[in-house]
Amino acid sequence: MGQTITTTGPSAGSKELLRDKAWARWTALGLLAFAMFCSYVFMDVLSPIKDLLQSERGWNSTAFGTMQGSETFLNVFIFFLIFAGIILDKMGVRFTAVLSGAVMLVGATINWYALTDAFIGSPLDVWFTNHLNHIPVFDQLGVSPFYEGMPASAKLSAVGFMIFGCGVEMAGITVSRGIVKWFKGREMALAMGSEMALARLGVATCMIFSPMFAEMGGTVDVSRSVAFGVVLLMIALIMFIVYFFMDRKLDAQTGEAEEKDDPFKISDLGKILSSLGFWLVALLCVLYYSAIFPFQKYAVNMLQCNIEFTQLPEGSFWGSEAVTYIQYVIMLVVAATAFAGNFARDKGAKTVLFFISVLSLICYCWMGYQAHSAGAIFAVFPLLAVGITPILGKYVDYKGKAATMLVLGSLLLIACHLTFAFILPMFAGNTAGGVTVAYVTILVLGASFSLVPASLWPSVPKLVDAKIIGSAYALIFWIQNIGLWLFPMLIGKVLTSTNTEIETKVAAGLMTQQEASVSYDYTWALVMLASLGVAALLIGLYLKVVDKKKHLGLELPNVTDTTAEKEEIEESEVKSAEG
Secondary structure, rough: OOOOOOOOOOOOOOOOOOHHHHHHHHHHHHHHHHHHHHHHHHHHHHHHHHHHHHHHHHOHHHHHHHHHHHHHHHHHHOOOHHHHHHHHHHHHHHHHHHHHHHHHHHHHHHHHOOHHHHHHOHHHHHHHHOOOOOOHHHHHHHHOOOOOOOOOOHHHHHHHHHHHHHHHHHHHHHHHHHHHHHOOOOOOOHHHHHHHHHHHHHHHHHHHHHHHHOOOHHHHHHHHHHHHHHHHHHHHHHHHHHHHHHHHHHHHHHHHOOOOOOOOOOOOOOOHHOOHHHHHHHHHHHHHHHHHHHHHHHHHHHHHOOOOOOOOOOOHHHHHHHHHHHHOOOOOHHHHHHHHHOOOOOOHHHHHHHHHHHHHHHHHHHHHHHOOOOOEEEEHHHHHHHHHHHHHHHHHHHOHHHHHHHHHHHHHHHHHHHHHHHHHHHHOOOOOHHHHHHHHHHHHHHHHHHHHHHHHHHHHHHHOOOOOOHHHHHHHHHHHHHHHHHHHHHHHHHHHOOHHHHHHHHHHHOOHHHHHHHOOOOOOHHHHHHHHHHHHHHHHHHHHHHHHHHHOOOOOOOOOHHHHHHHHHHHHHEEEEEE
8 A cells, every 4th residue: 555564573672562452543443433434424414404594594505505615714814723733733733633623613612503593583693693704904905804784693504614624624634643643554554444434425424314313204404404413513523532552552551642743833834835746736726626625525515406306205115214224224325335345365265255245325315316315325435536536545555647637537537427427417306317427426526536535645755855744735725725715715706696586586475585595507617616626627637737747756656665565575574474
C-alpha cells in the first residue's frame, strides 16, 4: 500500500507499548473513525429532507443553500481553520479531539432547536426574524450568511451549522494526526483507508435514515432527523473521551510529549504561493470538491424533481421502517465485502468477496427502486468509492499517473452532471428507466470521487518542501472551504432564479409548498457544476504539461524500487508464516 513497514516487533526497547498491540491500535482507530462517521452523518442530515424543510418550515432553495453554505463560513472568513491547526499544535491530539467533539455537539444542538416546534413563536424566533437582515461589511462584500427575508429557523440553524463546521474541521485534522501517532511504521495506509471508508458511509447512512426519522409514525417532524444526528454526535464525544484516556496511557508508557508538527507560519506562505504546481493542485481541489459536496446537499431533491416516485399505499411493506433497516444492513455488506476484497491475499477469497459485494449491490438497488426512495437511491454514492479507493491508491503508489487520474476524474465528473441535467429528465414518466440512469450515474460519480483523493493528496508533498507540508495542507483546506461555502448558496440562488414561476404559483395559491418542493428544474444548477468539471479538466491538462516540463514527479510512483522490494519480501515472509 505504499507504506514501508519499518517496525515489525515492539517499539524501541524491550518494553511493549500499547500501540504495539494490534487490538489496541485498531481500537484507537475505531474510536476515531466512528467519531468521524457520526460527524459525516450530521453534515448532510438535512440534505435528503430539503423538500420537507420547504413544506414544513418555508425554506425555499435560497434559504436552504445559504444555511448549508454557512457550515464553512467561520472557517473561511474568521480563519478558524487556521486557529484549529494552532490549537492542535499547542494542545495536542487528546485535548483537541475532545474539544472538537464538544464544539460539534453544541452547534448541532442549536441546529436541532431551530427546527423544533418549540422554536416557532418563541422570543428567539421573533428576534431572528427582526435581526441579522443586514450585516455591515459582509453584505457589501456579498458574503453574508444571512439575508433579509430568510426564515428565522434557517438563520438560527445556520448559526448552529457554523459552530458545527468549526468542530468538524478541527476533528478532521485531529483524527489524521491521531492515526499517524498510533500507526506510524505499521499499517498506515490501511488505517487511513479504513477511516475514510467508514466516514463516507456516514453520507449513505443519513440519506437512508434521515427521511425515515422525519416521517416516522405517519407525522412529519424535521427536527427528529436532526435529533438523530445529535445523538450520534453525543456518541462521537464519548468516543473521543475514551480515546483521550487510551492516548494518555500511551504517552505515559513512552514518556514522551505528543508529536507535533511545525505550526502554520505566515512566512511559509511565500514559499508555498510561489509554487505553480501547488496553485494548480489547490485550484483542482476547490473546483472538484465544490462540484461534489455541495451537490450532495441537493442530490436527493434533484432526484425527487426528475423521477416520478409512486406514493406507496398505507401499510405497504416497501414503505415500512423494516425495509430501511434491511437496506442498511445490505449496504454495510456491500461496503465491507468490497473493501475487504482489496486486501484478501487468496484469489479465491477475493473473487468470492467481490461477487458477494456485487450481488448485494444489485439487491440493494432493487429494494431502493421498490421503496421509491430518492434518499436510498443516492445512498449508493459512496459504495463504489469504498470499494475502489484502495485499488486506486495502490495504483498511484506503485504505478504513478496521479495527474492523469485527476484528468480522468474531471471527465467523469462532467459526464455525470450533464447526464443529470439533460438525460435523466428524458425519462420523465418512466420510473424504472429514470431510477436505472440515476443509479448508474451516481455510482460513476462515486468512482470519480475516488480518483481525486487517491491522486490529489499524495501529490502535495511532491510540490512543496517537507518542512512546510503542514502549512501547505492548511492553505489547501482553507481554499477548499471557500468553495464549500460558496457553491451551496449559488446552487440555491440559481434554483430560485430559474424557477420563478414556482414561487409565483405558491403565492397565488395554485401550488402547495409540498408540490413546489419537488417541482424544481435543476438543469442550470447542474450545468454550473459541470462547468466546474470543465475548469478542473483544463487545469488538470495544464498540470500534466507543467509536470512534464518542470519534472514535479506527479506521474511517478510514490513507492521506490527499493521500497517495493522490501514490501515484496515482507509479504512473502507473511505468506510463508501463514503456510
